[in-house]
Amino acid sequence: MNAKRPLIAVLTGAGISTDSGIPDYRGPNGLWQRDPSAQELVTIGPYLADPEVRRRSWLMRAEAGALAAEPNAGHRALVELERSGLPVRVLTQNVDGLHQRAGLPARKVLELHGTAHRVQCVRCRVRGEMAAALVRVAAGEPDPACPACGGVLKPCTVMFGETLDPEVLRQAEAIAKACDLFIAVGTTLQVHPVAVLPQVALERGARLIVVNAEPTGYDPVAAELIREPISTALPALVRRLIAGQ
Numbered sequence: 001m002n003a004k005r006p007l008i009a010v011l012t013g014a015g016i017s018t019d020s021g022i023p024d025y026r027g028p029n030g031l032w033q034r035d036p037s038a039q040e041l042v043t044i045g046p047y048l049a050d051p052e053v054r055r056r057s058w059l060m061r062a063e064a065g066a067l068a069a070e071p072n073a074g075h076r077a078l079v080e081l082e083r084s085g086l087p088v089r090v091l092t093q094n095v096d097g098l099h100q101r102a103g104l105p106a107r108k109v110l111e112l113h114g115t116a117h118r119v120q121c122v123r124c125r126v127r128g129e130m131a132a133a134l135v136r137v138a139a140g141e142p143d144p145a146c147p148a149c150g151g152v153l154k155p156c157t158v159m160f161g162e163t164l165d166p167e168v169l170r171q172a173e174a175i176a177k178a179c180d181l182f183i184a185v186g187t188t189l190q191v192h193p194v195a196v197l198p199q200v201a202l203e204r205g206a207r208l209i210v211v212n213a214e215p216t217g218y219d220p221v222a223a224e225l226i227r228e229p230i231s232t233a234l235p236a237l238v239r240r241l242i243a244g245q
């Protein structure tokens, strides 16, 4: 039997994807802070109630082009970490799918806020591809309905006003409890309930490394703080971890 090897949990937020051209919508200078009417487009109540909100929401997704974004050096560094054989699990607040696109096996990635690559009917729960829905938008359907039942389609993302999937949250807490090293990358660790995960890890004796340009509430209890840009900081950190330092 193999000896237990230390599990590394990596929590990633918007900061890891900004170098891939995906803006940090929730950040202090993010779109949703500057323009409350834009936040409405990703808030479940208005989205379900108002076809005009849905029309603008689909248009925003079509124009954002997020599905075409490419992974960057930060995402690739985590693939390198996983391929080194060290046990690693990535918990991400991002919905862009760039960890998997970079080459991380899907089973190693827990998408806390869902995925922007899929859509789901709010009535019959059938799922489909976002790309197919956006093709219908481009073809002139302002608010593409569920092909199975005619219900409202929404992205498989956790919108404002929705709660995280309890099973996903349970898995995230289990990983935080089991890890020996918790690395928080590109997140200010302010959004609940994700914000409690480092605390869960710390209580079990894990070491915490924070990689973020801005201060976080966990800085005082972190074993290490890295302020450099993620695209250079994360590859350097991964090289150290693989070397056992």
Ligand code: ZN
Binding pocket: 121, 122, 123, 124, 125, 126, 146, 147, 148, 149, 150, 151
């Ligand atoms: Zn349906």
